[in-house]
Amino acid sequence: xxxxxxxxxxxxxxxxxxxxxxxxxxxxxxxxxxxxxxxxxxxxxxxxxxxxxxxxxxxxxxxxxxxxxxxxxxxxxxxxxxxxxxxxxxxxxxxxxxxxxxxxxxxxxxxxxxxxxxxxxxxxxxxxxxxxxxxxxxxxxxxxxxxxxxxxxxxxxxxxxxxxxxxxxxxxxxxxxxxxxxxxxxxxxxxxxxxxxxxxxxxxxxxxxxxxxxxxxxxxxxxxxxxxxxxxxxxxxxxxxxxxxxxxxxxxxxxxxxxxxxxxxxxxxxxxxxxxxxxxxxxxxxxxxxxxxxxxxxxxxxxxxxxxxxxxxxxxxxxxxxxxxxxxxxxxxxxxxxxxxxx
Numbered sequence: 001x002x003x004x005x006x007x008x009x010x011x012x013x014x015x016x017x018x019x020x021x022x023x024x025x026x027x028x029x030x031x032x033x034x035x036x037x038x039x040x041x042x043x044x045x046x047x048x049x050x051x052x053x054x055x056x057x058x059x060x061x062x063x064x065x066x067x068x069x070x071x072x073x074x075x076x077x078x079x080x081x082x083x084x085x086x087x088x089x090x091x092x093x094x095x096x097x098x099x100x101x102x103x104x105x106x107x108x109x110x111x112x113x114x115x116x117x118x119x120x121x122x123x124x125x126x127x128x129x130x131x132x133x134x135x136x137x138x139x140x141x142x143x144x145x146x147x148x149x150x151x152x153x154x155x156x157x158x159x160x161x162x163x164x165x166x167x168x169x170x171x172x173x174x175x176x177x178x179x180x181x182x183x184x185x186x187x188x189x190x191x192x193x194x195x196x197x198x199x200x201x202x203x204x205x206x207x208x209x210x211x212x213x214x215x216x217x218x219x220x221x222x223x224x225x226x227x228x229x230x231x232x233x234x235x236x237x238x239x240x241x242x243x244x245x246x247x248x249x250x251x252x253x254x255x256x257x258x259x260x261x262x263x264x265x266x267x268x269x270x271x272x273x274x275x276x277x278x279x280x281x282x283x284x285x286x287x288x289x290x291x292x293x294x295x296x297x298x299x300x301x302x303x304x305x306x307x308x309x310x311x312x313x314x315x316x317x318x319x320x321x322x323x324x325x326x327x328x329x330x331x332x333x334x335x336x337x338x339x340x341x342x343x
Contacts (some may be wrong), residue, residue, distance in 0.1 A: 003331045004305040008174065008286060008324035013244070014206040014257060020247045021208075021240065029239045033058055038242030044249040045200065045212055050191035055215040057224060058241035059233045062087070062173045065199050065331040066213045070136065072227040073167050073197070074101050075222055078135035080169075081121055083108035085144045087171060095217075102132045109141030110281045115156035122164045137161055140171035141177040141186070145280070146287030151185045158194035165219065170198035174285070176205040176258030180265075181284040192216055200245075206257040206325045207244040257325035261286040264332045265323040267340075271336045275343055280310065280318035288321045296342045304335060 004010045007223060012206070027033035041153060042056035059065045066088050068220035070080055079102035088096050089103045092194075096103050106117045118137055125131055141149050149157075154170075161168040170191060175198075176182060185226055190200050202210035215221050228234045248254040265286045272279070272290045280289035294315050300306070307320040323332070 002303060002305045003334060004319040005323070005327075005335065006305045006307045008177070008261065008322045009204050011324065011326040013208040013333065014247075014253065014325060016253060017207060017244050017247045022213055022244050024239070027239075031112040031238055032234050033235045033238035033241065035237045035239040035242055037246050039064050041212070041242045041245035041249065044246065045139070045188075045214060047215065048188045048249065050189040051192050051216070053216075054192060055221040055224065057213045057215070057228060058238065058245065058298055059199075059211050059213060059228065060209050060235060060236075060241070061203060062093050062201065063092045064231065064233050065213060066092065066138075066171060067099055068227050068231045068233055069169055069197055069199070069213060069220075070096050070101055070138070071099045071231070072224055073169070074135050075127075076100050077133055079104045079132040081106060081118060081134050081166075083111060083139040083143065084111045085111050086138060087140055087144060087173070089137055090144070104132065104134055106139040108143075108145075109285075110210045111147045112143030112149060112151070112153070113137075113139065113157075115160040118166070122160075122166070138169050138171065140173065142174050142181075142283070142285045142287065145289065146285045147281060147282070148178045148181055148184055148281035148285060149186070151190055152288055153193050154186065154190065161196075166301050167196040167220070170195045172199050173201035173211070173331065174198050174204050174287075175224060175255050177262055177286040178293070180255065180258040180262040182262075186316045196220060200254075202244055202248060203240075204324070205254060206248060208240075210241045210244050228282050242300060258286075261323040261325050261327060264327050264329070267319075267332055268321060268323065268335060270280070271339050275339050282329060286323045289318050290321070300338060303338060 045056050046054050081104045084105040085108045089105050108111045127205050195214045200212040277290040310318040
């Protein structure tokens with residue numbers, strides 16, 4: 001049986017979450033996210049962000065969350081700026097467009113966009129009612145290429161958004177892995193201060209499923225539960241989400257689970273370097289993008305699962321290896337041994 005490194009959601013859930021779900025299984029609670037577990041989890045998140053005015057809502061998955069947040073924020077003539085590699089532009093089957101909003105893609109640099117690009121896009125529009133109006137900026141941290149935004153970069157984008165009255169929305173599907181990266185200088189309080197809305201990913205960081213939407217902007221708070229319900233995102237057994245996030249944010253489990261993945265990814269990254277493989281992009285999170293000869297990849301495929309990312313030439317591909325909160329030390333050891341065996 002192959003050892004899988006394709007993504008960070010190959011496994012189920014952290015054992016502590018499963019234990020908590022089992023312990024509370026026969027409890028009776030009210031539904032739709034209004035139970036005590038959701039309330040306590042939301043309070044822990046507000047405390048983490050250092051802002052007790054934040055609204056916190058729990059949804060099931062990333063695409064559902066992105067589409068719901070964007071549709072709640074934009075009017076029918078408005079669109080969302082993002083990197084051309086952005087998840088909403090590439091990997092969500094046109095979910096945002098299906099709700100009537102255009103994704104306005106900008107050229108990426110290592111998966112990121114800049115404040116200057118945002119300002120240039122707004123000025124290029126120039127208030128022309130014949131063109132879709134930019135009203136939101138979407139970024140993800142980490143990006144699709146595993147890179148992260150610095151505090152300075154985020155603050156600059158936030159400043160431009162406020163200057164031109166744009167919403168700033170940060171997709172945090174892998175947020176834990178970004179915060180655990182060695183060169184990260186962001187924290188939850190900075191995210192809450194800079195973003196109008198962001199979300200904390202659970203699906204890829206130890207939960208069975210679930211994303212926690214955190215809203216600072218008062219205009220976006222209004223009627224948000226209506227949008228959740230209308231988009232099919234209001235889980236009747238909402239406590240299943242609350243229990244998971246309560247467990248993740250008690251006793252620093254979210255940070256511990258994320259740090260485990262990042263540490264093992266760095267071990268693998270170093271081995272790829274030692275074996276002479278270059279990278280499509282340098283990063284310090286849980287995603288690794290080596291460029292390898294096709295003949296080496298075929299040999300690795302006999303034992304390991306990974307994702308093909310980009311064809312580089314007739315004999316090389318960039319591929320993606322991911323570690324996760326559940327990656328086993330011995331499986332990393334086997335991959336390291338296999339890589340060295342290719343040389």
